[in-house]
Amino acid sequence: MELSQRKRMILQAIVEDYIATAEPVGSRNIAKNHDLGLSAATIRNEMADLEEMGYLEKPHTSAGRIPSELGYRFYVDSLMQRYSLTVDEISGLQRTMDRKYDQLEGVISEISDVISKVTKYPAVVAFPKEKKGRVRSVRLILIEERMALVVVVTDAGVVKNRRIRFSSDIDYSAIDAVSSFISKNLAGLSAADITPARVMLMYEAMGEYGELLKIVVSFVLECLKEDYARVYIGGASNILNNPEFSDIDKAREFFSFMDSRENVGKMLSLMGDDSDNISIKIGSESGVESMKDTSIVVANYHVGDKLRGKIGIIGPTRMDYARVVSSLEMINDRLVEILGRMMGQE
């Protein structure tokens, strides 16, 4: 059933008042504060309808109404006004983000602090995940006898390294030869391309350094396979500024969840990552039991086809969606810019 224009206005007023005050909203207050040209009694009738239709609920008989999940959903989809950040907010943001980053890791981990500072909600950032990684380059660096460092650079620009040990003696020039042999043979390949047959061929060509090859290849495969997105969390304590978390049990539930980066990562991966749009999960929509009282707002960032990741915030369902969405969009744009520059795409 369609909502009448009047019902929409009232619903919007209720959601916005509730977001602002965290207090159940009564008909009188709406009549007074928003001049809709309606009396409290009329609004009361409409509110009763809205409640029946599932958009509102009552904490108890003699309190005002609060939006239900459905109410928020409708608000977010159809009523929410675009919020424009103030000049101060924008310039503050620019200033914060306008520093020299030089490591991918650095940007990503600091961006979570930026987000939480701007939105006043806990922020989560997923480290970029490579779509379908291919090897760009593999290097071996001897660091002491029988111990080397393998550095793998992938398509997506992700760099990984690991220390390996092996049993055969090898000198500097030999390891360079091995290194470029491996690199040449693996360059451009995806995990699927590195078949046992191909490895076998390489193995035979390697002669005495076959053992070394095996270790390196298994590490490379691991790098390509890696799907686990690292997650950074910033400003988690911000959640405590919201009265819905002054109940210590609620707070504990939240922080326990956030303690596990794995949990958070899983939750993030449940959010759509298809589009340029911002996705919002309200309350139980996230499908995560212990987050049923929180909402999650996530933006996807990507640099060309290479990097892909998410930034977002977690807050109470009673969240300032309009403001959060605008802020996230803004930060996301800026982030993509920075990453793009870092990836050398000017």
Added chain:
Amino acid sequence: MELSQRKRMILQAIVEDYIATAEPVGSRNIAKNHDLGLSAATIRNEMADLEEMGYLEKPHTSAGRIPSELGYRFYVDSLMQRYSLTVDEISGLQRTMDRKYDQLEGVISEISDVISKVTKYPAVVAFPKEKKGRVRSVRLILIEERMALVVVVTDAGVVKNRRIRFSSDIDYSAIDAVSSFISKNLAGLSAADITPARVMLMYEAMGEYGELLKIVVSFVLECLKEDYARVYIGGASNILNNPEFSDIDKAREFFSFMDSRENVGKMLSLMGDDSDNISIKIGSESGVESMKDTSIVVANYHVGDKLRGKIGIIGPTRMDYARVVSSLEMINDRLVEILGRMMGQE
């Protein structure tokens, strides 16, 4: 003034009861639960003395006594019994830590989860800091045109990498030459050794790749200088299991502090890092205003002279010190073992 044997026993009983129950301890209870062969009245007299001496305090007239910071300090220094972990605890710990770690980063970040799981308190781990780093090896890896990866391996086994861009064209073999030239010239040097004069000499020898050299050298210097210890935090939500943090303001203070890794790092660096011993800061001893209601227990780990770092926990002043100390010792030993193996010192 020396404490009589009897006062010591009573103080110990009070501290331990208070740690166990979080309730102020009354004379009657001590008389009943610990058979010291004394009546409640006698204990009362002694308690009055202990209070006068500063070891105990009263939340209010008709409550029992709780230990003051001085009381905890005396307990920790002189009364605390060694706690032996149970067989279950030990085997659980062994099992948790007995997995294949392969990146330094991985061990360090997971160890914080282990610590918090074992102790039930929030855990902090400082990523190893190099004492006085020297360059072991510098490598340049071309990843696309005019873009390379610099990998620096130091003495301490720390590996860092950064993407750099430069304006001159260079091919694979040339960059290898540049790479080994730089590496040879910097190997074994500390930050102090890399003087402008020396860099100038290298610069002249480099010819057209001088610009590249400058970028690389400045990154190397940064790697050597880096003093900032990364910090990992695990199980922060555990703090909420302690009744002293059911006050939301206390909780917020704690989490705000923990939100900033920098804060935590600074606090850790205030703890002594001289010895093999575990150091304990009780309440305001930490010198950090917002942590005045918490205690910090830290163990130093090191692998030879190379790696140096800290693991520890943060909890309420009413903390099970005995248990925490033993657990940390145990975990620390195990960690050193793992790191030692990883660093190839078998």
Added chain:
DNA sequence: GTTAGCACTCACCATCTCTGAGTGCTAACA
């Protein structure tokens, strides 16, 4: 269809009292 009026509900707050754990002091005991 809208609104004024009114009875009713109920969380919240302040106030009060009661209870019990704990203290300090005194006097008796070993």
Added chain:
DNA sequence: TGTTAGCACTCAGAGATGGTGAGTGCTAAC
């Protein structure tokens, strides 16, 4: 002289009580 029993006193915390006010739903009039 140190220890203990006894007792009056204190005070936080838990309930009980009642008043207040914001809010509702319903009815009747506009």
